Amino acid sequence: MARSKLIKERVPTPEVPVEERVKSFVEVNLGYDFASAVKEAERCIQCPPEYAPCIKGCPVHINIPGFIKALRENSENPDEAVKNALRVIWNDNTLPAVTGRVCPQEEQCEAPCVMGKVGDPINIGKLERFVADYARKHGIDEELLKEFISEENGIKGKVAVVGSGPAGLTCAGELAKMGYKVTIFEALHKPGGVLIYGIPEFRLPKEILDKEIAKLHELGVEIKLDHIVGKTVTLEELLEEYDAVFIGTGAGTPKLLNIPGILLDRIYTANEFLTRINLMKAYKFPEYDEPISIGKKTIVIGAGNTAMDAARSALRMGSEVTIAYRRGREDMTARIEEIKHAEEEGVKFEFFLNPVEFIGDENGKVKAVKFEKMRPLEERDAKGKRKIVGTGEYITLEADTVIIAIGLEPNKIISEEATGLKTNPDGTLVVDENLMTSIPGVFAGGDAIRGEATVILAMGDGKKAAKAIDEYIQKKRLPA
Amino acid sequence: MYEILEKREIAANNVLYKIHAPHIARKVQPGQFVVVRAFENGERIPLTPVMWDAEEGWITLVTFIRGRTTLRMNMELQEGDKILNIAGPLGNPAPMKKFGKILAIGMITGIVEVYPIAKAWQEIGNEVITLHIVPEPMIILKEDLEKAVSKHIVESFPLKEGMGMPEIFKELVTRGQAKVRELIEKEKPDLVFMVGPARGQKAIFDVVKEYGIPMEVDLHPIMVDGTGMCGACRVTVGGEVKFACVDGPSFNAYEVNWEELIARSEFYADLEKKALEDYLTKLQQGGAQ
Numbered sequence: 188m189a190r191s192k193l194i195k196e197r198v199p200t201p202e203v204p205v206e207e208r209v210k211s212f213v214e215v216n217l218g219y220d221f222a223s224a225v226k227e228a229e230r231c232i233q234c235p236p237e238y239a240p241c242i243k244g245c246p247v248h249i250n251i252p253g254f255i256k257a258l259r260e261n262s263e264n265p266d267e268a269v270k271n272a273l274r275v276i277w278n279d280n281t282l283p284a285v286t287g288r289v290c291p292q293e294e295q296c297e298a299p300c301v302m303g304k305v306g307d308p309i310n311i312g313k314l315e316r317f318v319a320d321y322a323r324k325h326g327i328d329e330e331l332l333k334e335f336i337s338e339e340n341g342i343k344g345k346v347a348v349v350g351s352g353p354a355g356l357t358c359a360g361e362l363a364k365m366g367y368k369v370t371i372f373e374a375l376h377k378p379g380g381v382l383i384y385g386i387p388e389f390r391l392p393k394e395i396l397d398k399e400i401a402k403l404h405e406l407g408v409e410i411k412l413d414h415i416v417g418k419t420v421t422l423e424e425l426l427e428e429y430d431a432v433f434i435g436t437g438a439g440t441p442k443l444l445n446i447p448g449i450l451l452d453r454i455y456t457a458n459e460f461l462t463r464i465n466l467m468k469a470y471k472f473p474e475y476d477e478p479i480s481i482g483k484k485t486i487v488i489g490a491g492n493t494a495m496d497a498a499r500s501a502l503r504m505g506s507e508v509t510i511a512y513r514r515g516r517e518d519m520t521a522r523i524e525e526i527k528h529a530e531e532e533g534v535k536f537e538f539f540l541n542p543v544e545f546i547g548d549e550n551g552k553v554k555a556v557k558f559e560k561m562r563p564l565e566e567r568d569a570k571g572k573r574k575i576v577g578t579g580e581y582i583t584l585e586a587d588t589v590i591i592a593i594g595l596e597p598n599k600i601i602s603e604e605a606t607g608l609k610t611n612p613d614g615t616l617v618v619d620e621n622l623m624t625s626i627p628g629v630f631a632g633g634d635a636i637r638g639e640a641t642v643i644l645a646m647g648d649g650k651k652a653a654k655a656i657d658e659y660i661q662k663k664r665l666p667a
Numbered sequence: 668m669y670e671i672l673e674k675r676e677i678a679a680n681n682v683l684y685k686i687h688a689p690h691i692a693r694k695v696q697p698g699q700f701v702v703v704r705a706f707e708n709g710e711r712i713p714l715t716p717v718m719w720d721a722e723e724g725w726i727t728l729v730t731f732i733r734g735r736t737t738l739r740m741n742m743e744l745q746e747g748d749k750i751l752n753i754a755g756p757l758g759n760p761a762p763m764k765k766f767g768k769i770l771a772i773g774m775i776t777g778i779v780e781v782y783p784i785a786k787a788w789q790e791i792g793n794e795v796i797t798l799h800i801v802p803e804p805m806i807i808l809k810e811d812l813e814k815a816v817s818k819h820i821v822e823s824f825p826l827k828e829g830m831g832m833p834e835i836f837k838e839l840v841t842r843g844q845a846k847v848r849e850l851i852e853k854e855k856p857d858l859v860f861m862v863g864p865a866r867g868q869k870a871i872f873d874v875v876k877e878y879g880i881p882m883e884v885d886l887h888p889i890m891v892d893g894t895g896m897c898g899a900c901r902v903t904v905g906g907e908v909k910f911a912c913v914d915g916p917s918f919n920a921y922e923v924n925w926e927e928l929i930a931r932s933e934f935y936a937d938l939e940k941k942a943l944e945d946y947l948t949k950l951q952q953g954g955a956q
Contacts, residue, residue: 374894376704376711376752413754415894418699419690431745439896450903450927452934467710473945476736478938494862551930598895600913606737607729 195306198227200313207533209502212388212470216288219267219317226258231309232301240299241311246647247357249279251296251311254318270327272318281360281406281648282353284323285382287316288391290643291522305544318373323398331404339366340407344430344660347372349416349601352380353642354633356403356436356512357649358656365657370429372414377466380437384466385458387496389503389653390525393465417604424628430663431628431656434616435649438595439633448545452552453480457489457497458590464500469615479653481506482587486556488512488520491590491639495526497590498534508534508586513561514542519574537584539563541577543590593627595639613638621655622648630656669751672725679804681731681776682741683717688753689724697783698761698885698919700918702893703728705740706751707746713779713890713912716756717723717808727809731776737943739921742950757893765792767857770850772798772871774839774863775805781862782808786815798856800863802826802835840870847874850875856880861920865932869925882920888909888931889920892938902928 201217208215208614219227225466233252236242241251254275258566261268276283280544280620290296292312300308343366351373360368377383378400383389404410414434416422425432436588441456443449454461460479463469467477485501487494490512498508509527515538519526530536539557550555561578597614609617615638616624624631632648634640672687682906691701700715707749710754716726730737734767744750761784769788778799787797793818799806822842826835850856851874859875859882861868868884877884888900888911895913902911903924 263884328709374754375892376754414690414754415757417755418756419694439894441896441898443898443901445908449908450901450924452930456898459891459899462891462897468708471708471941472938475708476706476739476942478710478935480935480938551927600895663669 188604191392193232193305194230194300195302197272197307197310198223199309200241204502206371206532208389212500214392215389215528216313220321221268224314224317225259225268226260227310228255229304231255232422235300240301240379241296241309241370244299245249245296246643247279247650250317251294255309255314258314258318265321265665266319266325268323268485269318270331273322273328273331273335276315276318277331279650280357281357281364281402282400282646284395285317285353285391285645287312287314287319287641289382289386295643297378305332316419316661319399320395323395328402330456332390332402335364337364337366338545341366341368341627343367343657345370345428346424346656346660347423347429347432347437349432350374350380350435350437350633350635351400352435352437352478352633352645353382354437354635354645354649354652355380355433356400357646358435358653359408359649360403360406360651361409361650362656363403365653367657367660369408369415371408372416372420372425373412373464374415374439376412378410378412379437384462385396385493385496387461387465387500389499390496393637401507415600417600422605422626426626426628429632430660433648433652433656434601434629434631434635435645435648436598436601436622436635437561437645438597438615438637438639440596440598441591442594442596444542444591444593445543448547451547453547453549454481454545454553454589455593456526457487457493457590458595460497461493461500464504467492470500470504479504480588485509485590486511486584486585486586486590487590487592488556489594490514490521491592491594492521492525493595494519494590494592495529495534497592499525499529499532500588501588502534509532509537509584509586511537511540511558514572514575515539515563533596538586539575540582541575543581546651547581553586555583555585556589557581595634597635599640613616621656621659622652623659628645628659630659668751669753671744671746671748671750674744676741677729678807681729681730681805681807682737683729684740684744684750684751685725685727686923687724688726691755692719692721692724692726695719695726696760696785697763699756699758700780700893700916700954701726701728701753701755702757702890703750704743705736705750707751709739709751710736711752711891711893713757713781713887713893717779719766729776729779734939738943739946740893755894758912759914761787762827763787763791763916768794768796768854769858769860770798770847770854770856772800772843772847772859772861772863773798773845774861774867774871775802776807777862777864777867778808778812781860782812782815783904784860785812788939789816796820796850796856797851799824800839800846800867802839803915809810819917820846820850836864836866839867843871843873844866846882847871851875851878851880855919860884865925865929867922869929872920872925875920883917884920884923885916886918886923886928887916888928
């Protein structure tokens with residue numbers, strides 16, 4: 188069937204108007220309906236899977252042209268179309284409602300999309316999200332889940348997964364599909380890792396996340412909450428009971444600025460600020476018990492996704508918000524879509540400012556931040572960013588709330604307890620090409636081995652480790 | 668979910684919960700704490716296991732009713748009910764060394780945290796003197812401590828009509844300081860250890876400092892997760908920023924930046940008051956669920 192002509196522009200997805208959305212934590216992007224999803228799907232030129240650059244760009248290698256084809260093949264029967272598309276996606280990714288929302292598609296699957304060379308790349312993320320959302324709303328995912336529940340569940344062995352963030356959830360889901368009995372150990376009172384405490388409702392509604400995780404329960408995965416591996420149970424004890432262990436503990440320890448005034452009132456790390464808001468729902472205080480204290484003028488330090496999430500959350504709590512970044516606009520690491528949303532919502536940006544001191548009032552509350560003005564050099568650092576130097580000029584900006592979002596590093600609890608676990612100087616775990624750590628049978632992935640990276644890279648690691656764990660256990664079982 | 672096996676008011680405003688929590692009972696050591704979330708819309712609060720039995724799988728926690736969550740727990744949780752989340756054990760265990768003669772001080776409900784540590788120190792061969800500085804109606808663990816350590820002293824006073832928190836606190840500090848001075852001169856301890864409100868710890872430290880005796884304190888800054896991922900509990904110790912939940916809770920009193928710690932512990936005073944008022948209003952209207 189010959190197509191008449193290429194449609195260069197993507198079918199847009201509706202968004203909640205700015206005036207409305209800044210007053211609440213409702214999801215900003217409303218996603219496609221079936222008709223517009225099919226229309227967007229029609230734009231795909233269907234590269235063969237063995238070549239398709241989009242598949243290569245996806246860290247878990249979803250058969251993208253495959254699920255898009257399934258959507259448009261059944262354009263008369265939405266339920267059937269979605270069921271077939273979801274089956275293709277689930278083969279490689281058990282959390283599509285999450286990844287369709289939070290992946291930086293512009294750097295992953297959508298970056299190499301051939302259509303992007305002549306117009307807009309296919310809106311893969313939003314199509315993936317549509318499939319997952321439609322399936323959930325129409326009960327299709329429950330129907331399909333039965334196909335994926337392994338009859339051998341628990342027969343092939345027992346695996347412990349430490350941490351229920353994207354890496355751990357993915358690893359658990361893949362292993363369960365293969366027939367393993369999986370138990371996840373989570374320190375907090377809710378599973379999801381950064382998906383539950385870090386990413387706000389306006390990007391990833393928690394109800395959707397809960398449903399994605401509920402699927403894992405149906406696949407036979409058990410989640411033990413309130414269990415801090417290294418304290419509640421040791422790695423050694425896990426190895427006695429399980430055939431293998433996967434560590435997906437992330438990078439959850441906030442970096443602090445080592446400058447005067449860091450302990451003043453209303454200076455938060457982004458992790459504390461976002462945990463109070465997302466996990467503890469402090470924005471609903473006093474309906475919820477957790478308090479949060481935010482003033483009229485907030486400065487967020489940093490320009491990654493965490494900084495955008497914190498800035499947009501503070502804005503929704505009624506504060507004026509400025510993002511202060513030590514480099515320039517083009518050096519920001521946040522997703523383009525989130526920077527755009529932040530700007531639309533009224534977050535202000537100040538570039539080339541490096542904080543040197545927090546200034547407090549007589550009550551110990553922060554009242555201003557002193558910055559040194561920076562300037563960029565031609566030279567680039569190891570990550571390809573322009574280097575910066577101080578100019579010796581200073582500027583002081585008023586602020587009654589400060590949120591520090593300058594990065595995270597791995598939590599030390601598990602590596603301090605399990606001394607056999609080799610770590611790099613930055614605290615990340617040392618792994619081989621199969622993601623196995625220095626302790627045989629213990630694998631690791633995600634931010635625990637990479638430092639702060641992305642949700643989808645963590646999921647890619649979880650999937651790769653699941654394969655390696657399967658091979659490791661099978662080999663161990665072989666008669667000598 | 669963790670069942671409340673027993674609940675009783677052991678003194679005015681002090682409620683003991685005996686809870687089935689085998690994962691904690693199996694692992695907890697003196698000096699460690701847990702983080703409790705009792706209700707679906709509740710906050711996470713740090714509490715200390717006072718006693719535990721690894722075989723039977725229970726721990727006891729004692730709350731001092733001082734705000735919304737502790738009051739709510741008392742009003743809404745009865746024996747047989749379940750607590751949603753108890754995470755732990757968290758923090759570092761107290762060092763189990765032979766220090767010699769130890770003066771271990773608990774102010775008000777702080778004594779519940781002193782109990783397991785003092786008992787363990789005594790058991791490994793230290794001579795432990797415990798001191799409980801407290802208003803009379805709130806005396807707790809008296810018999811238990813008398814059994815566990817060399818000498819247990821209660822420095823208490825009756826509550827008089829119209830005594831508000833500031834007056835009570837002043838009394839605690841004045842009497843506490845005098846008693847500690849007396850004990851230091853008489854007993855000449857090798858180590859002083861104290862648990863209590865930050866202001867109370869600072870007041871006692873001011874006395875101990877005069878004698879140059881080593882002093883350890885368990886700090887109680889505001890905590891959210893208790894696992895080192897947010898930094899709400901950060902304190903300056905020896906000029907360095909530390910997270911009390913993973914680097915503590917025990918620190919050298921001589922290295923703590925007290926002014927900062929006291930200021931930080933009072934950040935949420937207004938909101939805490941609002942939360943309590945909100946709950947009291949609901950109680951009045953009969954809809955506190």
